[in-house]
Amino acid sequence: MASAAQGSLPRYVVQRLLLMIPMIWVVVTVVFLLLRVAPGDPVSASVGGRLSEEELDRRREALGIDRPLWQQYLEYLGDVARFRFGESLSDNRPITSIIIDNGGATLTLTLGAFLVALVIGIPLGLVAGRRRDSAADVGIRLFGITSYAVPVFVTGLVLVLLAGGTGWPTYDIASPITKFQVEPVTHILLVDALIAGDMGAVGDVLQHHVLPCLTLGLLLCGVFIRLVRVNLLMTMKGDYVEAARARGIPERYVVRRHAFRNALVPLITVLGLQVALTLAGAILTERTFNWPGLGTQLVDYLNARDYPAVQGLVTFFAVIVVVTSLIVDIVNALVDPRVRY
Amino acid sequence: MLSRLLGPIRSTTGTARWLLVAGVAITGVFVLMALLAPWITPTDFAQRSVDGVKLPKLASPSGEHWFGTNDQFYDIFSRVVWGARTALTVIVLSVLFSLVIGVVLGLVSGYVGGWTDRLLVFLTDALYAFPSLLLAIVFSFVLSNALGGGVVAAALSLTVVYIPQYFRVVRNTTVSAREATYVEAARAIGAKDTTIMSRYLFGNVVQSVPVIGTLNAADALATLAGLGFLGFGIQPNEAAEWGYDIERALDDAQAGVWWPAIFPGAAIALLVIGLTLIGEGLNETVNPALRRRRLQEVVMPARGLATSGVAAAGTADGTEGER
Numbered sequence: 001m002a003s004a005a006q007g008s009l010p011r012y013v014v015q016r017l018l019l020m021i022p023m024i025w026v027v028v029t030v031v032f033l034l035l036r037v038a039p040g041d042p043v044s045a046s047v048g049g050r051l052s053e054e055e056l057d058r059r060r061e062a063l064g065i066d067r068p069l070w071q072q073y074l075e076y077l078g079d080v081a082r083f084r085f086g087e088s089l090s091d092n093r094p095i096t097s098i099i100i101d102n103g104g105a106t107l108t109l110t111l112g113a114f115l116v117a118l119v120i121g122i123p124l125g126l127v128a129g130r131r132r133d134s135a136a137d138v139g140i141r142l143f144g145i146t147s148y149a150v151p152v153f154v155t156g157l158v159l160v161l162l163a164g165g166t167g168w169p170t171y172d173i174a175s176p177i178t179k180f181q182v183e184p185v186t187h188i189l190l191v192d193a194l195i196a197g198d199m200g201a202v203g204d205v206l207q208h209h210v211l212p213c214l215t216l217g218l219l220l221c222g223v224f225i226r227l228v229r230v231n232l233l234m235t236m237k238g239d240y241v242e243a244a245r246a247r248g249i250p251e252r253y254v255v256r257r258h259a260f261r262n263a264l265v266p267l268i269t270v271l272g273l274q275v276a277l278t279l280a281g282a283i284l285t286e287r288t289f290n291w292p293g294l295g296t297q298l299v300d301y302l303n304a305r306d307y308p309a310v311q312g313l314v315t316f317f318a319v320i321v322v323v324t325s326l327i328v329d330i331v332n333a334l335v336d337p338r339v340r341y
Numbered sequence: 342m343l344s345r346l347l348g349p350i351r352s353t354t355g356t357a358r359w360l361l362v363a364g365v366a367i368t369g370v371f372v373l374m375a376l377l378a379p380w381i382t383p384t385d386f387a388q389r390s391v392d393g394v395k396l397p398k399l400a401s402p403s404g405e406h407w408f409g410t411n412d413q414f415y416d417i418f419s420r421v422v423w424g425a426r427t428a429l430t431v432i433v434l435s436v437l438f439s440l441v442i443g444v445v446l447g448l449v450s451g452y453v454g455g456w457t458d459r460l461l462v463f464l465t466d467a468l469y470a471f472p473s474l475l476l477a478i479v480f481s482f483v484l485s486n487a488l489g490g491g492v493v494a495a496a497l498s499l500t501v502v503y504i505p506q507y508f509r510v511v512r513n514t515t516v517s518a519r520e521a522t523y524v525e526a527a528r529a530i531g532a533k534d535t536t537i538m539s540r541y542l543f544g545n546v547v548q549s550v551p552v553i554g555t556l557n558a559a560d561a562l563a564t565l566a567g568l569g570f571l572g573f574g575i576q577p578n579e580a581a582e583w584g585y586d587i588e589r590a591l592d593d594a595q596a597g598v599w600w601p602a603i604f605p606g607a608a609i610a611l612l613v614i615g616l617t618l619i620g621e622g623l624n625e626t627v628n629p630a631l632r633r634r635r636l637q638e639v640v641m642p643a644r645g646l647a648t649s650g651v652a653a654a655g656t657a658d659g660t661e662g663e664r
Contacts, residue, residue: 026467034483145621149613151563153570153587154606157594164597171595280474284567288591299571302482314475321470 013330020322027318028080032073035307063089063308076311085312090304095312098297104188105173106293109216109285110278112209114271116217117224122264124221125228129263130255132233140225148222152281156215156288169208171290178204212289219281220274227270231263238262268335272328276321357625364618371612375426382419402600409600412589415577417601421608423581427492428612431565431575432558434496435503440554442500443507448538448546450508451515462512465505473502477564481573491579499564503557510553514546556620559613566609583609 051059060066079086085095121144128140147155160170169175173189174182178201182192190209193201235241236259244254283295290296294313301309374381402409408417450461468476481498488494518524519542527541568574569584577585583605590601 022463023467023470026464027471030468031479034479141621145617146610146614149559149563149617150610151566151570151584151613153567153584154610157587157591157602157606160594161597161599161603276470276472280472280567283474284570287571287588302478303572310479314479317475318471321472325470 009330009333012333016326016329020326023322024080024315024318025077028077028315029073031311031314031318032076035311036069036072080315085315086308088301088306088309088312090301090306090309093309095309095316098309098313099294099316100187102292102294102297104186104191105291106282106286106295108188108190108209109212109291109293110282112213113216113220113278113281113285116213117220120217121221121224122228122267125225126232126260126263128225129229129232129236137229141229144222144225144229146222147218148226152215152219152284153288155218156211156285159211159215160288163211168211169204170211173208173292174201174205175208212285212291215288216278216281216285220278223270223274223277224267227267228263231266232259235259235262265332265335268328268332272325272332275324275328279317279321357622359622360618360625361622364615364620364622367611367615368619371425371608371615372429374422375429378422378426382416382422384416384419385423408604411586411601412593417586417604420581420586421583421604424583424586424605424608425612427575427580427582428562428565428609430492431496431499432561432616434493435499435561436554436558438496438500439503439557440507440550443504444511444543444547444550446504447508447511448515448542451512451546452519452534452538452542454516454519458512461508465508468501469505469509473560474564474567477502477568478571478573481568485573492575495565495568495575498568499561502564503561506553506557507550510549511546514549515542518542518545552620552623555616555623559616559620562609562613562616 083096085099087094088098124140124143128137128144131137163170173179178193179189182189182196182198182201185192185195190202190205193205236255238259241254241258244258245251249257279295282293283298285291286293286295287299294316298310298313301313397410408421411417411420446461450458477498480501481495484494484498485491488497524537524541527537532541565574565582566584566587569582569586570588572585572588574584575582586605587602587609590598590605594602
């Protein structure tokens, strides 16, 4: 989309893939420098006071943080390029196994939230756009503004308080028994429970998903309502809609056949842009519901001043954002013939 | 300059105006709370006892403690009101910082062009693509170590997050305005680059900034509260911060104790909504794709007694239909 030059889809994909590398490089560099600029070194910050001075020095040497900054930086870049993210300092877990063990919970949370947002957001957005300035429009827009504006942890807390007396699960991804019984295969608890064929466990996990997914979904739903509404308003002004009207096609067909579909295409692009928002929302949602996902891990490691773990996880988040936006752009190019690559 | 910034507000109509008014009203209440905090609160924001008597822990709302007390023996009403001061200070500081830096960088980048431009665009795009909360977390983590925390450190860590948005808008409008005839004319009569940027381009480029500013203000508040909620924001003895208070209230909420969570939560929600409404209302009027202008009053010359009434009735209605 960047250049108007003629090209083929494969070439576009390769171009975008190559562009991805500098994007990730910038983020990795910023995070690396920031964490190094911060006073105090990671070893004494994370395990200082608990170990002897010699042991601390030995650890610093093992980590290589006694060497010049540029050497560490180049080495870190080399490691990232080979997908080696190192180990956490505080509990010696490889970053990749943190991602595998806890990524599943974040994945099902965000997918569930997207589902909630699509199911609620699109119909409401269409109604609001169709009946501009009616009471329904104003109501739906206020709902959209509110659900987007209210921080996820406030929404989450209200849901927790509402569920208070009912005994509905408001904490963690599953009850302890389910967690104990289900054998980890894919590390995505829902899938593992399905593989085990334990329907009781599946039900338990799904129940635990309801409130967190609703919380995060309401945040995204605000974005969708607003977007669908504005897009519909814009497409309704399009020449082809006017042309359809001029041909005498009844208004409801004009709206349904001509305007709706085109109003939904930009949604794909925006889905990609929302990945960053979703991840940020997921961190807060996870914290609210004590969800064992990557966000909770990141916060724990930040509190433990565990620099390698923080660096690894932040890099992983950056990669996820860049990769999903790439995928979205490619899908968009396939779906919408107007997109020139 | 001021009339240019306030112009969009006057030309609003219908729903947009209603949104604006509601937003301004809600925000106004919080501004009052922030200004009057020392006089309307019974205790200071970090005060655990009154006249040597320790405040009760987790007391439910009553005549003495309107919103109850929390698990740190703080009076929640005082915390909420003082929190408005913290929130608004941080918002104003961070929006101002990022606005100034973003606008100046955008103007220079768009006007100078070349490699400077490409590099800055690339850097800000990379930062923009990144989850803003995560960026703010990393920055506040570093800044609180470097500056020892507090309101300014929090404002600065939010600043970094919002610079790219101003930069993008200002840079893009500058690039398109750079080749306009009036700029060419200015250059032809020998105006210096700095003069062109400050006198000719600035006024034309800065018009969309208030909208971004108000929308950012809402977002900045949510991010600040998010930082506090995760434990990386302002500490409770430095200032009252709603996000932190909610984090403290999480366990109590799981146990069904609602007041420590619900009051700061409502405060955040209301102020964010107020600021968002202002931004939405402005956006509706500034964005040409959404704009509906107020009809201009047309005064027809009176030709006879019969037609003059019709002319008046036809133009009085401010809300127009479909164009």
